[in-house]
Amino acid sequence: MSKETSIISVRFLTTLKEYTGGEICCLEIIHFLLFTIGFYEEPFSSMLNVSNTDLVENLEYLSKQFNRYFPFSIFLFGMVGNILNCFVLSQPNLRMNPCAYLFLISSIANIISITCGLATRVLSGWHMDLAAQNGLICKCRAFVVFVSRTIAFWLIAYATIDRWFSSCILHQRRQMSSLKNSQRVTKIIFLASALLYCQMIYCYDVNITSAPLQCYGKNVVCRFLTDFTYATITVLSPLLIMCIFGLITISNIRHHYYERALKRKAFKVNPNNKTTFKFVSVQQRQRRRIDRYLRHVLFIQIVFLSILTVPQAIEKIYTTLTVNTKKSSLHMTIHKFIYNFVLLLTYLASGLPFYIYTLCGGSIFRNTLLHLLRKMMPNYN
Structure with missing residues (x-):
């Protein structure tokens, strides 16, 4: 990050801190995370003269x-x-x-x-x-x-x-x-x-x-x-x-x-077996309907499982x-x-x-x- 951009960001966050009366613990945490990945050259607490002890206690x-x-x-x-x-x-x-x-x-x-x-x-x-x-x-x-x-x-x-x-x-x-x-x-x-x-x-x-x-x-x-x-x-x-x-x-x-x-193709039903065929058809349709709904909720559950569990896997690694x-x-x-x-x-x-x-x-x-x-x-x- 360039020196000019760093100065601008620090001034902005300093002004925001003064405006909020110093209660910007979340911003400090975000800045610290950016610092840990090398986005900033020094910790946010030192830029704003905030004690790390206060941050730890607040968190x-x-x-x-x-x-x-x-x-x-x-x-x-x-x-x-x-x-x-x-x-x-x-x-x-x-x-x-x-x-x-x-x-x-x-x-x-x-x-x-x-x-x-x-x-x-x-x-x-x-x-x-x-x-x-x-x-x-x-x-x-x-x-x-x-x-x-x-x-x-x-x-x-x-x-x-x-x-x-x-x-x-x-x-x-x-x-x-x-x-x-x-x-x-x-x-x-x-x-x-x-x-x-x-x-x-x-x-x-x-x-x-x-x-x-x-x-x-x-x-x-x-x-x-x-x-x-x-x-x-x-x-x-x-x-x-x-x-x-x-x-x-x-x-x-x-x-x-x-x-x-x-x-x-058209399915011709034998009049003698009409009732039987209808009964089987209803049973099959019901099973297929249940299968379709279960498949649908399964896919949605996979999406939510991925969103809610992958972060912990990443954190574990x-x-x-x-x-x-x-x-x-x-x-x-x-x-x-x-x-x-x-x-x-x-x-x-x-x-x-x-x-x-x-x-x-x-x-x-x-x-x-x-x-x-x-x-x-x-x-x-």
Whole structure:
């Protein structure tokens, strides 16, 4: 950055600071981030004669308030949504669908992840986080949260593969989209996820002052292993699978509709079998309609998962690569704030599915939900 531009920017920010009475902590943070990537030649605090200690105190206070209220909102938001998901997806018209089954188990995994993960985040805002004080609770919490989140992600990834199976022209591949296969893959994902994070029992410990959280990897090797595993296997790999098979599924659907448009012929129904043919046709149309809606909400869920979880994966990789870099207290405070923020985004992703299904899942999901509510509250029909 040129000297003239730097002087102009400093004058502008100085004037803004005077106008706001000195309360521009966010601007200072932004400027510090620009400084860390080399956009400025000296820290903002020194340019404006602001004490780094004041910045650290302000940011720590902001983080404390953030951890007190935002996690609790996500907790309620996510728990209500996932519990309703479990009720709706277990209804007879949906539970036999392999994709709906995967959504159901994923919702259960999200409930476990939110319960074990966000409960401690809420308590940490009031200095009552047991996971930061008790080693056994820290290890168990980390293991359960990472395993349940991995299960949820990979179930959605396999749901994308299942939608690809159902959209294939080859009959053999379409047959692979079955409830039995979904149940088998679910068991494999459960076992693989547990084995993947069994090192958490050893690696995680309490009172880790050099990490974003007090309950964190206790040495460099542990942090590298857990952070890299989480970023690549838990987040990026399933998202990559979702994107690849999602695009292939869209291609299959377009090809299928194109062939149907070219080869559509009049179907003559035998009068003796008219009723039977009509019944089969209605059943097929209903299954295709459910498949279409599930495919639609799956693609939307992939978009939200990518937006809300990739930042934490990037942050994990950054933490791993800069583990040996010497950081100032201000830099570490900003890093902790960013870590806590992107961490909560992942819990928000775990709480969104129900609202995606309700808003984007078409009339089938909403009608099933309304039917369930009428059964639960018959007096309000």
